[in-house]
Structure formats: C-alpha cells, structure tokens
Amino acid sequence: MKLPNFFSHRGIILGTHGLPFPRRLLSLTVEQIKTHAHVIGVSGSGKSRFLAGLFLSMLENGLPATLIDPHGDLARLVLAHLVRKGVYRDPKAHERIIYLDLPAAEQNARFIPYNVLAQHQQPHTTASNVKEAMHRAWPALAAGAAPMFDTLVQDGVKVLISNRMPITALYRLLTDTRYRDSLLAQEEDQDVVSFFRDQFDRLSSRDQADQAGAALRRAHLMTFSPVLKYSLGQAESILNFRNILDQGQSLIVNLALPDTEARRLLGCLLTVSAEQGALSRAELPAGQRFGTHHLILDEFSEFTAQSEEALSRMLSLTRKYGLHLVLAHQTWSQTSARLRGALQNVGLEVVFRLGREDAEYSATMLGRVDPLQVKHQVADESAVERTHPVFYSLAEQWERFTQELQELRPRHAYVCLYSPKRRALPLRLLLKSRSRAVTKVRTPSIPDPEVDEVTLQRVEQTYLELYFRPKHEIEKEMSKYRNTHTNAQLRRKVALK
Numbered sequence: 075m076k077l078p079n080f081f082s083h084r085g086i087i088l089g090t091h092g093l094p095f096p097r098r099l100l101s102l103t104v105e106q107i108k109t110h111a112h113v114i115g116v117s118g119s120g121k122s123r124f125l126a127g128l129f130l131s132m133l134e135n136g137l138p139a140t141l142i143d144p145h146g147d148l149a150r151l152v153l154a155h156l157v158r159k160g161v162y163r164d165p166k167a168h169e170r171i172i173y174l175d176l177p178a179a180e181q182n183a184r185f186i187p188y189n190v191l192a193q194h195q196q197p198h199t200t201a202s203n204v205k206e207a208m209h210r211a212w213p214a215l216a217a218g219a220a221p222m223f224d225t226l227v228q229d230g231v232k233v234l235i236s237n238r239m240p241i242t243a244l245y246r247l248l249t250d251t252r253y254r255d256s257l258l259a260q261e262e263d264q265d266v267v268s269f270f271r272d273q274f275d276r277l278s279s280r281d282q283a284d285q286a287g288a289a290l291r292r293a294h295l296m297t298f299s300p301v302l303k304y305s306l307g308q309a310e311s312i313l314n315f316r317n318i319l320d321q322g323q324s325l326i327v328n329l330a331l332p333d334t335e336a337r338r339l340l341g342c343l344l345t346v347s348a349e350q351g352a353l354s355r356a357e358l359p360a361g362q363r364f365g366t367h368h369l370i371l372d373e374f375s376e377f378t379a380q381s382e383e384a385l386s387r388m389l390s391l392t393r394k395y396g397l398h399l400v401l402a403h404q405t406w407s408q409t410s411a412r413l414r415g416a417l418q419n420v421g422l423e424v425v426f427r428l429g430r431e432d433a434e435y436s437a438t439m440l441g442r443v444d445p446l447q448v449k450h451q452v453a454d455e456s457a458v459e460r461t462h463p464v465f466y467s468l469a470e471q472w473e474r475f476t477q478e479l480q481e482l483r484p485r486h487a488y489v490c491l492y493s494p495k496r497r498a499l500p501l502r503l504l505l506k507s508r509s510r511a512v513t514k515v516r517t518p519s520i521p522d523p524e525v526d527e528v529t530l531q532r533v534e535q536t537y538l539e540l541y542f543r544p545k546h547e548i549e550k551e552m553s554k555y556r557n558t559h560t561n562a563q564l565r566r567k568v569a570l571k
Contacts, residue, residue, distance in 0.1 A: 086131045088424070088489050089515030100489065100515050102422075104135055108366050110389050112417050113402040114436070115426025120485040122148050122372070123520040124424065125402055129326075129370055130155055130520075133171070138324045139368040142344060144337060146177065146330030148372060151522065153326065157530050158523035172318075173537045175328040176301060176340070184542035185304035189240050189311040190343050191231065195354060201231040203346050204241065206379075208292060210342040211335070213380045220288030226274075227289055229266045236261045239555070242307035245293035248286050251275070299336040304548045309555075312541055313344070315351025319367050319396065338376050345369070345377040349388055352397035366396040374401035375408045382412035389419050406432045423490040426482060433479035440490050440512055441475040485517045 086107045090097035115121035125141070129152055132139045143149040153173055161167050174186060190207075193200050205227050209216035215223050230244050237257045247254050258267050277285060296302045318325060327344065331337040348369050355363050371377055378401065379385040392399065405428070406414065418439075425436050479488070490512045 086128065086135060087518055089485075089487070089517040091513050091515045097516075100513055102491070104137065106491070107132070107137065107368075107422075108398055109421030110393060110398055110419065111400045111422035111424065112420045113400065113424040113426075114404070114406070114428065114432070115424075115487065116404050116428060118484060119426035119482065120487070120517055121402060121404070121426050123151075123485070124426070124487070124517045125370055125372060125400070126151050126155070127518045127520045128400065132368055133324060137366065137368060138318075138322045139370060140318070140325040140327070140348060141370045142327045142329060142341060142372070142377065144329045144341060144373050144376065146328045149173070149175070149326050149328035149330075151520070153533070154523050154525050154530060155520070157533055158525045162529075162533050168533075168536055168540055169323070171324045171326070172541065173326045173328075173534075174541060175534065175537065177328060177330050177332075178534065179538055179542045180301050180331070182538060182542075183545040184538055185301060185308070185545065185548060186542050187308040187310045187312050188305045188340075188343075189308050190306060190347070191235050191239075191241055192309070192311045193347075193350075194314065194316065195350070197232055197235040199350075200235060201228045203350055204228075204231050204343075207339065207342040207346045210346070210377060210380060211339040212292070215288060216380055222285045223288045225269065226286055227292075229269050230289070232263060232266050233257050233261050233270075236263075238309075240307045240309070242296050242303055243555075245290065245297050248290055248293060295335055295339070299333050301331055301333065302336050302339065304545055305340070307552055308543070308548055309551060313347065315348045316354050319351050319355070319365065322365055341377040345371065348397065349392055352392045352395040355395040363396055366398060368398045368400055370400040370402070372402045373408070374399075374403055375413065378413075380410070380413070382416040385413060385416035386419055389416065405429065406435055421492050423492075424487050425479060425490075426487045427484075428479050428482075430476075430480060433476045436479055437472055437476040440488055441472065442512075485519070487515055487517060489513050489515050 085101040085103055087099055087101045089100050091100050092098040113121055113125065122145075126148055129139055129141050133156075141149060141152060156162070156167075156171065161171065164170075176186065179185060190204060191200055193203075205224055208223075208227060214220075226248065227244070230247050231241065233247060233254075234241060234243055234257070237260050239257070247257060254270060258270060261267050274282065274285075283290070296306055317323075329337050329341055331340070352367070378399075379388055389399065401417065401420070403409065409417070414435075423440065425440060428436060482488075
C-alpha cells in the first residue's frame with residue numbers, strides 16, 4: 075500500500091476541490107500554516123483522519139508538533155503510519171518523535187516520570203499553573219464553587235516545591251499537622267507560612283475538613299488513581315516543553331485512560347505545560363525565538379481555558395512565542411457560548427458534517443448570502459423587459475447552506491482561511507472583502523496502513539522502556555521520600571523536647 079500523496083508534496087495539503095477531473099489541490103505553505111486552527115465535525119465525518127494527516131504532513135514538512143489524543147485511535151494511527159513510512163530506521167527517531175502510550179504503559183505496570191513541580195521556572199509560577207490546570211479539569215472550581223480551594227492548592231504546592239516533594243504529597247500536607255509543620259520549617263515565604271499557621275491551623279478539625287473539602291478530594295485523587303500516583307509522584311519529569319519547543323521535538327500522547335478524571339487532569343497539566351513552555355520564551359529576544367510548534371488537541375474543551383478572555387489571551391500570547399493550537403471537537407455543545415467567541419480568533423476553520431443546531435451556527439460563520447441571487451427568470455425573451463426575476467430570499471440561502479453542512483459526506487469539509495488583516499476591517503466591509511476564502515474540499519485519504527506487527531510492537535516497546543519506569547522502582551523511590559520526612563519529623567520532635 076502506498077502512503078497518501080501529501081507525503082511527497084511540499085506544503086500542507088488540506089484536500090482537493092473543483093471539477094471531478096482534474097481536481098485541484100488546496101494546500102498551505104509552511105508560513106500559512108503558522109496560525110491557530112479550529113476543526114469541528116461529528117463522529118464518522120472524517121475529522122480524526124484529517125487530524126492524523128495534518129500531523130503527519132507537518133512532520134514531513136519539518137514542522138514539529140504535539141498531538142494529545144483522549145481516545146487513543148488517532149495516536150495509534152499516526153504511529154502506524156510513521157512505522158510504515160520507515161521513520162524508525164533512523165536510531166534517533168525515538169528522541170525526535172516521542173510517543174507516550176499511557177494506557178499501554180499502565181497495563182505493563184510502567185508510568186511516565188511527570189513531576190509537574192520539577193519545572194525550570196519560579197515556584198510561584200508553577201503553583202499558579204497547577205491551580206490553572208485544576209480549574210480546567212474541574213470548571214466549577216474556576217467559578218468559585220470552593221473559595222478556599224485556590225489558596226490551599228497554591229500555597230500547598232509552594233510548600234511542596236520548597237521541600238522538593240511531588241504534588242502527590244498535597245493530601246498529607248493538608249491532613250497531617252506534624253507533617254505540615256515539618257515542611258513549613260523549610261518554607262521561606264512567610265506569607266505562605268502565615269496562612270497555614272495563623273488561619274488554617276486555627277480552624278477546628280471539622281472546619282478544616284469543610285473548608286478544604288474540594289482541595290482534599292482532588293488531592294486524594296492523585297494518591298488513589300495509579301496513573302496519577304505513580305506518574306506525578308516521581309522525583310523527576312521527562313516532559314520539559316520548553317526543551318521540546320527549542321529542540322524541535324514532536325510528541326504524541328495517547329490519553330485513552332479508563333479513569334475520566336485522571337485523563338482530564340493529565341490532559342490539562344500537559345496543555346498548561348505546553349502553553350507555559352511557549353510563554354517562557356519571552357525571556358529571549360524576538361530574533362532568537364527560532365522555530366514554531368503546533369499543539370493539536372482533540373476534544374480541546376476538556377483541556378483548555380474555560381473563559382473567552384483567558385482563551386483569547388492564550389491564543390494571542392502563544393502565537394507570539396511560536397506555539398500554534400489546532401482545536402478540534404465534535405459539537406458546539408461541548409463549548410460554552412463564551413468559548414465560541416474566543417474561537418473567532420483562529421486563522422483556519424475546517425468544518426465537517428454537523429448536526430442541525432451546529433450547522434445553523436457554523437453556517438452564519440462560513441456562509442455568505444447574495445441578495446441578488448436569481449431564483450427564477452421568465453424563459454420568454456420578449457417578456458424579460460416587462461417582468462422582474464425572482465430572487466432567493468436571505469432565509470432560503472442560509473437554509474440551503476445549513477443543509478449543505480448537515481449532508482456533507484465523510485472526508486468532505488468546508489475550509490475557511492482568514493487573512494491576518496481581517497480583524498482590522500469593520501464587519502460591513504469584512505462580509506464584502508476577500509480577507510477570507512471558503513472552499514469545499516475532499517480531504518486526503520488516511521487509511522489504516524499495512525504495517526508489520528512485529529516491527530510496530532518493537533517500536534512501542536522501545537518507547538515504553540525509554541520513557542516509562544517500572545512500578546517497583548517508583549515505589550522504592552516513594553518509600554525513600556516517606557522515610558526521609560518521617561525521620562525528619564522524629565528528629566524535630568526530639569529537638570523540641
């Protein structure tokens with residue numbers, strides 16, 4: 075079986091369009107693809123295969139990218155194509171392209187070293203990022219459902235960082251007074267110390283449990299879920315997104331974990347880490363921010379900022395520092411009305427088949443109406459001058475395009491590429507301008523490749539051994555941490571006597 079045509083084409087092919095023969099290619103240059111994109115389409119419309127082709131095409135054109143897949147099929151499809159293409163004949167391919175299959179690793183009692191507190195940034199920034207990731211994983215917290223949550227998590231994480239402890243120690247920090255005192259002794263930020271000693275410790279045990287309930291439930295999840303406990307609880311982290319961006323590496327993450335909350339939290343932590351890795355490049359002069367990176371998120375609303383203001387700001391800042399997001403999902407109901415507003419800032423829109431309600435909304439974004447479009451004109455030439463043609467009403471035109479979106483065949487989509495100058499135009503001129511181009515395309519075919527199973531399994535096993543650690547090694551490390559701090563508590567207790 076031959077690989078799809080886009081592998082031998084310079085540029086990012088989005089599809090073909092025009093007459094049945096010859097079809098014309100719709101492709102973007104390497105410069106044109108350096109924009110944020112939004113992809114929507116119901117299950118079975120071809121959206122996932124399109125994302126696979128987009129990722130593969132980016133790699134073929136020398137554009138590093140990260141793919142976060144919460145379902146797993148997309149990540150496995152991409153890996154199979156890479157194996158079929160012979161990418162892994164190069165011994166360095168496992169370093170240039172990192173493949174993390176978290177479900178397979180968990181089945182083999184292996185877990186990725188992902189200590190989110192072991193980051194090369196200021197401790198207070200890390201603490202705020204952890205809070206942001208939790209807000210995304212549990213949106214009710216961002217809305218103020220638990221007022222004490224933010225302070226407990228931020229200050230608690232700051233204390234853990236000062237003691238070089240992983241985030242999995244947060245539950246014990248909040249519930250064990252002696253343990254908390256031993257850690258606070260190493261905390262230099264006296265405002266953080268004051269919060270715990272002058273406010274939290276003065277609450278009764280019952281009030282502490284009530285005030286810290288939301289934080290305790292999330293902290294307990296990180297010690298209960300094996301994939302969170304043994305990943306976040308390690309001393310080191312192999313995922314440094316600043317290095318990934320600077321070194322031009324690509325990353326594929328299979329997040330198809332059976333535990334929904336664990337999957338969502340890990341996805342949010344990964345997304346926040348990628349965003350912060352890009353923002354950290356602000357310390358470099360503009361002329362030294364070499365290279366760009368694309369972050370492809372399927373079911374993006376599970377992992378991104380939940381407010382229009384926050385998402386719009388993130389889209390603006392990450393673009394500035396070379397990180398471009400591809401945000402994909404199935405329906406508009408998965409996003410709030412506020413997030414829909416933020417998505418108008420993308421430069422590329424791809425719409426596959428939609429349901430009725432979603433088609434009505436997308437039609438108003440992509441479609442155009444022509445008040446002079448003729449519906450019927452008399453055939454009698456002698457009567458033309460005495461009559462007027464019948465025009466399509468605006469409602470009829472919108473309805474036709476809405477139904478068109480509802481009836482798109484698999485692999486067929488409408489692609490809208492916006493000009494960077496469009497935001498400077500008032501709406502009345504935007505509708506008449508050429509600042510956007512809408513094209514109906516048939517996207518490239520991305521079949522299941524015929525690949526040697528032995529070779530594929532060998533590649534998968536190599537990744538497991540390179541990037542995941544056995545459970546028994548992690549438990550020894552955790553035991554060492556627990557014993558070290560238990561002994562420190564005992565020494566402190568003796569000294570006080």
